[in-house]
Amino acid sequence: MSLEMFESFLEEHCLKATRQRRSVYAEILAMDEHFDVDSLLLRLKQNGQRISKATIYRTLQLLMECGLLRRVQLAPDGMDAMYAACPEGCAIDNLVCTTCGKTVQFSKEGVCNLCEDIATKYGFALSSHCLNIFAVCPECQKKQGDE
């Protein structure tokens, strides 16, 4: 569905819908997970696509400009650049295990309402939000208990 959004964004801004741009976004949608630039490049190559890293960076930039992609911070000290496709409404909420790094994307309408309330309280006009919850997943809790 949002491949069309990307294409209409390109059209509106007089940008070309090239093979590379399409395949980058298609691959992102196919992954259905957060990713870094190297793993995206690897997957594209494995699928037989010819594409350079520079083009990937340029396309990611475009996708962020049109709100279809976001950088996400998957650790409190997160140095690594990770990206994730934005679902409808452009909110990304992650539950991240601080031990093994496993992440769960969830959505809960309560979060949006809360953000709306807070923005309104300070006179801001809500655009989007990003919530990361850092916690220990059940498997890691069990492992820690065993020691």
Next chain:
Amino acid sequence: MSLEMFESFLEEHCLKATRQRRSVYAEILAMDEHFDVDSLLLRLKQNGQRISKATIYRTLQLLMECGLLRRVQLAPDGMDAMYAACPEGCAIDNLVCTTCGKTVQFSKEGVCNLCEDIATKYGFALSSHCLNIFAVCPECQKKQGDE
């Protein structure tokens, strides 16, 4: 108050409470705002401190390990590394203007409760969270209206 927390963390881990480590954290507390490495270095130099950038990075790393500091992402495509001191409970909630970059740190107990609920639902043990709300501040709304 939390300068002592830092010092006891250092003691517990057999690390030395050096002049540089103290002054970095003191400066962070004095700033009471998010910051990047360069502005922190500048302020320390202006205060007459002799300190190198490498030491600042090493100290920030330590502060993050003991939970007194966090990286924050102040834009949906946030490329720049910004840091902020963690208040009690180690939650950082920001309301960020997507137009001018102004940020408001707020705290609302509802957010913590919601995170607790979500973590529990997935069987995770809550550690901390980080919520960024991207919105347009009142001033920028007004400016946009004027055009």
Next chain:
DNA sequence: GCAGTCAATGCGATTGATTCTCAATTGCTA
């Protein structure tokens, strides 16, 4: 208070992610 020890610092070099440059390629329009 003083000397000795070893962690911490500072500096310069290095790494690695991201961006830039520019010639070659490729979408799109007529």
Next chain:
DNA sequence: TAGCAATTGAGAATCAATCGCATTGACTGC
């Protein structure tokens, strides 16, 4: 299908962050 302008690819350049090592300085026992 030709022509133009935008886009791409490859490698160079940039810049934040890290590393290595000689020097400095915080803590211990005397």
